[in-house]
Amino acid sequence: MVFLVTGAGGFIGFHLSKALLARGETVIGIDNLNDYYSPTLKQARCDQLKQSKGFIFYHADITDVSALEVIVQNHPDIQIIFNLAAQAGVRYSLENPYAYIQTNVMGQVAILEMARQLPNLQRIFYASSSSVYGLNKKLPFSEADRVDCPSSVYAASKQSAELLSFTYYHLYGLKQTGLRFFTVYGPWGRPDMAYYLFAKAITEDKPITLYTGQNLSRDFTYIDDVVDALLSLLECSHLEDYGIFNIGNSRQEKVEHLVSCLEENIGKKAIINYITRPGTDIEATLSDISAIYNVTGWSPRTKLSDGVRLFTNWLKLYNGFFC
Structure with a gap:
C-alpha cells in the first residue's frame, strides 16, 4: 500500500513510518523540520527513514497548498493518510497562538482538501490529543464526553481539527479516524516534553520543576504501544466511516x-x-480505551517502569546530541 505520513520527522510519525516500511509499504513523508524543538533530532529521524527504498521525503509544510498539489500529482496512488503533523506543546500556545491555528487548523483543512483530490484514498487517520478533554473533571476520559471547555489554545486547535474532519466526512464522505493521544513517550521522543526534560536535568544535576497538587498525574503511553494501536486500526476491516x-x-x-x-x-x-500549576495544564489524565479494544482488541502492554528504562537507555547514547 501507499501511505502519506505528515510529520514524518516527528516522534510518532517517525516510529509509525518505520513500522510501515518494515512491512514493505511505501511511505510518502512530509515535514517542514521546524525549530520548535531540535531540527537535528528531526533530521536524524528522517535520515533513518531514508535508508529504506520505500521512503520518499518532501521537505515542506502541510499548509503549503502548492507543495501538496505536487504530491498529489506525483503520487495519485496514495491510499491512506496519517496526518500526524502538528504544532505541539500546551504552554507554548500561550506564547505563539498563531502557530497553532496555522498548523493544526489551516493544516488540517489543507490535508482534507488534498484528500479530496486523491482517487484511490481509502481513509484518513489524524492526530488529536487528550488535551481536548480540557476542564473535564470526570475520569477516565471517554470519547463520549463533551469536549467544549478547552484549557489552552493547543486544545482548542485540536478540537477545531476534529470538527473540521467531521464536516468533511459529512460533506464529501471522506472516511476518517481521529486519534486522541495520551502523553506519548519513549526513545527518539520530543525534547520539550516533561519526561525528557526531567531526564536531562537529573543527568546533568540540574533542578526540575514539578507542580503542586494532590492528583498531578498522567496517562503515560509508550511509543511502541501507540504504533501497535495505529496498526490495529489500520488492519481493522469493520471501522466506522467516521470515529x-x-x-x-x-x-x-x-x-x-x-x-x-x-x-x-x-x-x-x-x-x-515545586511551583503552582498553571491554568493551561490539566491536573490529571486517564484514558478509557474500551472503544478501541472493543473494535480491534488492542490494549497497551508497556508498564511505565519498563518504558522509562528503554527511554533512558536510548538517552544515555544520545544525551546532548540533539539539544
Whole structure:
C-alpha cells in the first residue's frame, strides 16, 4: 500500500513510518523540520527513514497548498493518510497562538482538501490529543464526553481539527479516524516534553520543576504501544466511516512516580522545585480505551517502569546530541 505520513520527522510519525516500511509499504513523508524543538533530532529521524527504498521525503509544510498539489500529482496512488503533523506543546500556545491555528487548523483543512483530490484514498487517520478533554473533571476520559471547555489554545486547535474532519466526512464522505493521544513517550521522543526534560536535568544535576497538587498525574503511553494501536486500526476491516479513539495506557501514574523511575534508571536523585500549576495544564489524565479494544482488541502492554528504562537507555547514547 501507499501511505502519506505528515510529520514524518516527528516522534510518532517517525516510529509509525518505520513500522510501515518494515512491512514493505511505501511511505510518502512530509515535514517542514521546524525549530520548535531540535531540527537535528528531526533530521536524524528522517535520515533513518531514508535508508529504506520505500521512503520518499518532501521537505515542506502541510499548509503549503502548492507543495501538496505536487504530491498529489506525483503520487495519485496514495491510499491512506496519517496526518500526524502538528504544532505541539500546551504552554507554548500561550506564547505563539498563531502557530497553532496555522498548523493544526489551516493544516488540517489543507490535508482534507488534498484528500479530496486523491482517487484511490481509502481513509484518513489524524492526530488529536487528550488535551481536548480540557476542564473535564470526570475520569477516565471517554470519547463520549463533551469536549467544549478547552484549557489552552493547543486544545482548542485540536478540537477545531476534529470538527473540521467531521464536516468533511459529512460533506464529501471522506472516511476518517481521529486519534486522541495520551502523553506519548519513549526513545527518539520530543525534547520539550516533561519526561525528557526531567531526564536531562537529573543527568546533568540540574533542578526540575514539578507542580503542586494532590492528583498531578498522567496517562503515560509508550511509543511502541501507540504504533501497535495505529496498526490495529489500520488492519481493522469493520471501522466506522467516521470515529475517534483514545490512544492511552489507561493507567493513572503520578508525575512523582515518573521522576522516581527516572532516578532509578539514571542513578541520581532529582533536585526538585515545586511551583503552582498553571491554568493551561490539566491536573490529571486517564484514558478509557474500551472503544478501541472493543473494535480491534488492542490494549497497551508497556508498564511505565519498563518504558522509562528503554527511554533512558536510548538517552544515555544520545544525551546532548540533539539539544
